[in-house]
Every structure is written in structure tokens, then in C-alpha cells.
Amino acid sequence: MLPDISVVLTTYNQGKFIKKAIDSILSQSFNNFELIIVDDGSIDDTKRKIDQYSDSRIKKVFKQNEGPSSASNVGISLAKGAWIALMSGDDISLPDRLQVQYEFANSFNYKICFGLPIIIDDEDNIIPDEDFPVFFSDHSFSNRKVFKRLFEKGNYFCAPTAFFQKDIIEEKNPFLISSLQLQDFACWLSLSKKYDMPIINKRLIKYRRHANNISSKNNNGRMEFEMKMIYKNILNNMTWELLHEIFPNQFSVASMNDKRCFEIEKSFLLLKQSIKSVHEVGCEKIWNYINDDVMCSILSTKYNFNYLDFFMETGKFNTNERDESND
Known part of the structure; x- marks a missing residue:
């Protein structure tokens, strides 16, 4: 049996x-x-x-x-x-x-x-x-x-x-x-x-x-790194419908049929998080969009987000800070 x-x-x-x-x-x-x-x-x-x-x-x-x-x-x-x-x-x-x-x-x-x-x-x-x-x-x-x-x-x-x-x-x-x-x-x-x-x-x-x-410094550093790697991929393969249901105020109707807008709004969701390593993942994604002419134009025209807004985001966290999430 x-x-x-x-x-x-x-x-x-x-x-x-x-x-x-x-x-x-x-x-x-x-x-x-x-x-x-x-x-x-x-x-x-x-x-x-x-x-x-x-x-x-x-x-x-x-x-x-x-x-x-x-x-x-x-x-x-x-x-x-x-x-x-x-x-x-x-x-x-x-x-x-x-x-x-x-x-x-x-x-x-x-x-x-x-x-x-x-x-x-x-x-x-x-x-x-x-x-x-x-x-x-x-x-x-x-x-x-x-x-x-x-x-x-x-x-x-x-x-x-x-x-x-x-x-x-x-x-x-x-x-x-x-x-x-x-x-x-x-x-x-x-x-x-x-x-x-x-x-x-x-x-x-x-x-x-x-x-x-x-309370190990090695553990804290490793945790931040692992958190960052997990969040780089966690929103992949999640549909607009599912993410809109979970975060209704984050995903617009405009992004439902526009993959580029959908990716930008996923990045904004990451930017809003208080966990340092997660916010950094959002910054990395926006970094790539800022350096892409088409995506940069969408950021500016549809989301009123420009270089100065990005620099504000990248300056939010001190590099010596350690978040204590998931200890």
C-alpha cells in the first residue's frame, strides 16, 4: 500500500x-x-x-x-x-x-x-x-x-x-x-x-x-542578491489579467494590448517596492528602457517619466543600507 x-x-x-x-x-x-x-x-x-x-x-x-x-x-x-x-x-x-x-x-x-x-x-x-x-x-x-x-x-x-x-x-x-x-x-x-x-x-x-x-553579514548580503535574482523573473509569464487582478491600480487598460507598456508598468511596480534589492531590479529595467529610443519615448509621452525621474529613483537608497526582509 x-x-x-x-x-x-x-x-x-x-x-x-x-x-x-x-x-x-x-x-x-x-x-x-x-x-x-x-x-x-x-x-x-x-x-x-x-x-x-x-x-x-x-x-x-x-x-x-x-x-x-x-x-x-x-x-x-x-x-x-x-x-x-x-x-x-x-x-x-x-x-x-x-x-x-x-x-x-x-x-x-x-x-x-x-x-x-x-x-x-x-x-x-x-x-x-x-x-x-x-x-x-x-x-x-x-x-x-x-x-x-x-x-x-x-x-x-x-x-x-x-x-x-x-x-x-x-x-x-x-x-x-x-x-x-x-x-x-x-x-x-x-x-x-x-x-x-x-x-x-x-x-x-x-x-x-x-x-x-x-545576524550574519554574509547571510544578509547573500539574501539581497538572491532576492534580486528572484524578482528579475517573478513577473515573467504572468498575464495582464492576473496582474491587474492582484494590483488593480498598477496596470492600465492601455497596457492590456501593448506589450511595451505592459513591461514598463511591471517595472514601475518593482520601483514602488520598499525592499532595496527589489527596487533595484525595477531601476535596472528602466535603465534599459531609458537607453532604448522607442521605450524612452513611451516612458515620456505615455507615463510622463523622464531622465530626472529615473535619477530620483536611482538615488533613493544608500548603498550601505541593508533591508531585513526574510531574515
């Missing part, structure tokens, strides 16, 4: 925590699942601890270190269940996590859902919700509202609570292998174009935050 749920648990050098993570899945109140453990080339004792388990529900994968996106993609590709639950090797699923998400998604016909975390530190001490308000600030269900919220303010989903039908994953690699910080954010943005993505108002996991990872 095939499992209803495939739990994809990815890990890298998490020997201190991996046993608690595995045990939290094996002790779930929901029984018909498989546990796919993907070790992304750990060099500590993670592999040894994984090998101590002989439970028939466990499938073990030991691969070379290629990052969390690659590990997640491998696990998803091996999944036999109709549903996939994500899990990290340093987190702890609460006993009814799978039961709650399975019943919720099926009862309300959702293709994907998330839950709320209890945030803990390396020693299992609870961290106050107030320290990470992003996870508790918005429970919008409508995919249009979710996309708008993600686009304008960044990620607010707790990735290890993700629970979704495998058949909604259309790409071979749903998580960007080139991304280390924001691989899940790009996936949620893509899925929110099509699906409602509710957050169940219930604590489903203990989500571990490591002190040495929270």
Missing part, C-alpha cells in the same frame, strides 16, 4: 538534533506515511545516527553536499505519497502535525497549507513569538492576497510546516538549487500564482533558530 504522506526530512551536520527530528515523525498520530531522510553530505555524526534506525517506513539517502534546495528536490522526486510534508533535521514536529494538516487540507480541498511554529533555540528553550513576528502576522488564504503579500513584504511562511500535494509541483527542481537563503520563498511565490495557501492557526512544529545564523 502506498503511503498517504511522504515526509521529506533534509539534514546537514545536524547530529546534535537529528534524533529528535526523526523520532518526532516516527511518533506521529497519523500512521500511513513514509519518511525520506536526505543527508546532504554531512561530515559530523549525522549519518551514524541516521543509520541507527531500521524502521521500514524510513528511506535513507546519502548524497554529496549540494545545498538544501538540492536535498529537498531529491527527496520530493523519491516521494511515493500523494502528499508531501517538509521537515528539517534540526526541527521537531508535534505529535499531531501530520494528522492536522492531512485532515485540514482534505476537508477544505486545499492543495497546500502551512502551520505555526513554536520557536526554540539550540537548547530547546522557547523564544518569544515577538522576536519573530513575521510568522504570526498574516494568515491570508486567497492566492491573490498571498502573492501580493509575498511580493510586497517577503516571506512569512515557516517552510518546515509546508504540506502540499505532490502533483502541484510541475518543475523537476521546485526549489532553486542556486539559492541558499530564499529557495523556499521562490517556490511559494510561484505556487501562490495558482493556489490558496492557508496557514492553520495551530502550532505544528518546534522550529529551531540558531544564534550564529540569525
Whole structure:
């Protein structure tokens, strides 16, 4: 009999925590699942601890270190269940996590859902919700509202609570292998174009935050770069009708049948964003239009936007500023 749920648990050098993570899945109140453990080339004792388990529900994968996106993609590709639950090797699923998400998604016909975390530190001490308000600030269900919220303010989903039908994953690699910080954010943005993505108002996991990872200059710089690369492409292949529905005041009737105007208005949407790296993507696009005679003329005649307006936009952000979105 095939499992209803495939739990994809990815890990890298998490020997201190991996046993608690595995045990939290094996002790779930929901029984018909498989546990796919993907070790992304750990060099500590993670592999040894994984090998101590002989439970028939466990499938073990030991691969070379290629990052969390690659590990997640491998696990998803091996999944036999109709549903996939994500899990990290340093987190702890609460006993009814799978039961709650399975019943919720099926009862309300959702293709994907998330839950709320209890945030803990390396020693299992609870961290106050107030320290990470992003996870508790918005429970919008409508995919249009979710996309708008993600686009304008960044990620607010707790990735290890993700629970979704495998058949909604259309790409071979749903998580960007080139991304280390924001691989899940790009996936949620893509899925929110099509699906409602509710957050169940219930604590489903203990989500571990490591002190040495929270405020790293390398992480912040990498995050800005990854954000920029994601936003360069996120509006591609989105129709005028869809974008007009999500951002009704941003897209004019004139741009519905004029591809050049449509591209300009997408760039203006990026320019309006307060996230530094996203605004820069808009500036880059307008830079190219300013240097194209036809597009420059459209900017001027149809949008009353000229060189001086562009220079105002490029001067808005100090190069030393760091936005803290998606930390």
C-alpha cells in the first residue's frame, strides 16, 4: 500500500538534533506515511545516527553536499505519497502535525497549507513569538492576497510546516538549487500564482533558530542578491489579467494590448517596492528602457517619466543600507 504522506526530512551536520527530528515523525498520530531522510553530505555524526534506525517506513539517502534546495528536490522526486510534508533535521514536529494538516487540507480541498511554529533555540528553550513576528502576522488564504503579500513584504511562511500535494509541483527542481537563503520563498511565490495557501492557526512544529545564523553579514548580503535574482523573473509569464487582478491600480487598460507598456508598468511596480534589492531590479529595467529610443519615448509621452525621474529613483537608497526582509 502506498503511503498517504511522504515526509521529506533534509539534514546537514545536524547530529546534535537529528534524533529528535526523526523520532518526532516516527511518533506521529497519523500512521500511513513514509519518511525520506536526505543527508546532504554531512561530515559530523549525522549519518551514524541516521543509520541507527531500521524502521521500514524510513528511506535513507546519502548524497554529496549540494545545498538544501538540492536535498529537498531529491527527496520530493523519491516521494511515493500523494502528499508531501517538509521537515528539517534540526526541527521537531508535534505529535499531531501530520494528522492536522492531512485532515485540514482534505476537508477544505486545499492543495497546500502551512502551520505555526513554536520557536526554540539550540537548547530547546522557547523564544518569544515577538522576536519573530513575521510568522504570526498574516494568515491570508486567497492566492491573490498571498502573492501580493509575498511580493510586497517577503516571506512569512515557516517552510518546515509546508504540506502540499505532490502533483502541484510541475518543475523537476521546485526549489532553486542556486539559492541558499530564499529557495523556499521562490517556490511559494510561484505556487501562490495558482493556489490558496492557508496557514492553520495551530502550532505544528518546534522550529529551531540558531544564534550564529540569525545576524550574519554574509547571510544578509547573500539574501539581497538572491532576492534580486528572484524578482528579475517573478513577473515573467504572468498575464495582464492576473496582474491587474492582484494590483488593480498598477496596470492600465492601455497596457492590456501593448506589450511595451505592459513591461514598463511591471517595472514601475518593482520601483514602488520598499525592499532595496527589489527596487533595484525595477531601476535596472528602466535603465534599459531609458537607453532604448522607442521605450524612452513611451516612458515620456505615455507615463510622463523622464531622465530626472529615473535619477530620483536611482538615488533613493544608500548603498550601505541593508533591508531585513526574510531574515
